[in-house]
Amino acid sequence: MTQKIRIAIDGPAASGKSTTARLLAQKLGYLYIDTGAMYRAATLSVLRAGIDVHDEQAVVDHVRNIKISLKIVDGIQRTFLNDEDVSDQIRTPQINQIISVISSYPGVREVLIEQQRELAKEGGVVMDGRDIGTVVLPDAELKVFLVASIKERARRRQLDLERQGIKMDLKAIEQEIKQRDKLDSSRAQSPLKKADDARELDTTNLTIKEQVEIIYRWALEKIEKGAAK
Ligand code: CDP
Ligand code: CDP
Numbered sequence: 001m002t003q004k005i006r007i008a009i010d011g012p013a014a015s016g017k018s019t020t021a022r023l024l025a026q027k028l029g030y031l032y033i034d035t036g037a038m039y040r041a042a043t044l045s046v047l048r049a050g051i052d053v054h055d056e057q058a059v060v061d062h063v064r065n066i067k068i069s070l071k072i073v074d075g076i077q078r079t080f081l082n083d084e085d086v087s088d089q090i091r092t093p094q095i096n097q098i099i100s101v102i103s104s105y106p107g108v109r110e111v112l113i114e115q116q117r118e119l120a121k122e123g124g125v126v127m128d129g130r131d132i133g134t135v136v137l138p139d140a141e142l143k144v145f146l147v148a149s150i151k152e153r154a155r156r157r158q159l160d161l162e163r164q165g166i167k168m169d170l171k172a173i174e175q176e177i178k179q180r181d182k183l184d185s186s187r188a189q190s191p192l193k194k195a196d197d198a199r200e201l202d203t204t205n206l207t208i209k210e211q212v213e214i215i216y217r218w219a220l221e222k223i224e225k226g227a228a229k
Contacts, residue, residue: 003226004030004124006139007219008132011146012181012192014153014160016203016211020146021128022077023212028126028219033070033119035129035136037079038112040090041068043099045081053098060107068115091160093168096176100183109190130184133195142222143198144215152204153177 007030009021018034025032042063051058069080078087089095102108109131116136120127127136133143148156154174161168184192194200199218203211 003141003223004122005141005219005222005226006120006123006137007126007142007144007215008137008140008195008198009126009128009144009146009215010130010132010134010192010194010198011144012153012184013177014157015146015148016156016208017128017146019208020203020211020215021126023208024215024219025126027212027216028124030124030126031119032077033116033125033127034077034079035112035116035127035132037070037087037090038068038115039099039103039108040095041079041081041086042066042108042112043095043102044086044090046102047094047098053101056105056107059102060105060111063102063108063111068112070119088164091164093161093166093176096180100180100187104183104187104189106189113190130192131190133198134193135190138195141226142215142219143195144218145194145198145200146211147200147202148204150174150178 007024009017011017018036022032045066046053046059046062049062051062053059067082070077071080078085079090080086113136116127120137129136133140154170154177157173157177158168158170181192201211201214
């Protein structure tokens with residue numbers, strides 16, 4: 001029987017993680033888990049509850065009591081917060097501004113990492129985030145770290161926002177991304193960091209199809225190696 005491996009895809013904001021992870025999962029018939037969406041849903045819930053984001057204890061207590069789930073609706077993965085579809089509400093500049101504060105709290109990470117490991121326990125998953133290869137799934141059979149230039153990442157995010165009807169200046173997006181990368185990389189718990197055994201891929205000059213194809217080949221190598229054991 002072919003082995004179902006676990007694939008971890010990490011990298012900075014807008015490097016192409018979720019697009020690649022989703023398409024790769026489709027190609028392999030695996031489950032795709034967008035951990036960024038989970039942190040985003042937790043952040044939305046904290047904001048809606050009117051909690052002071054700097055009150056760590058209150059934030060952690062709140063996140064312990066919410067239900068976040070990822071479900072496929074009409075072939076597309078959607079994010080649910082207490083059974084409400086919040087997939088669109090979680091991708092706004094307002095969430096981007098404070099998410100790194102919320103996700104730096106160890107108590108918040110503990111809750112979400114436990115759920116992420118539970119979702120991956122059967123194997124056959126592609127999970128994307130910041131700490132998947134280092135902390136969430138340190139034994140993942142394939143670890144990928146995506147990077148791209150800041151200019152290209154800002155351009156991609158601007159197009160994403162435009163598609164949502166949000167106009168934002170390129171320089172402001174660049175600043176927001178830089179600030180978030182800095183906070184994500186410098187936090188004490190689970191910082192954004194390439195795992196020692198991760199393969200790095202620069203997507204700056206690649207098309208989506210090309211980057212998916214490269215990682216798909218890496219995955220097949222791992223699967224074949226596992227089957228040959
Ligand atoms: O799509 P983008 O790369 O902009 O962000 P995302 O993957 O949706 O993640 C949003 C934020 O959630 C990140 O900036 C991190 O602060 C946090 N995050 C995290 O701390 N750990 C993860 N495994 C995934 C996301
Ligand atoms: O998840 P992460 O924030 O790392 O990036 P993403 O949301 O997958 O990608 C950001 C945007 O860049 C999406 O609209 C992708 O379609 C686009 N993109 C890409 O991922 N790779 C390319 N080579 C070109 C564009």
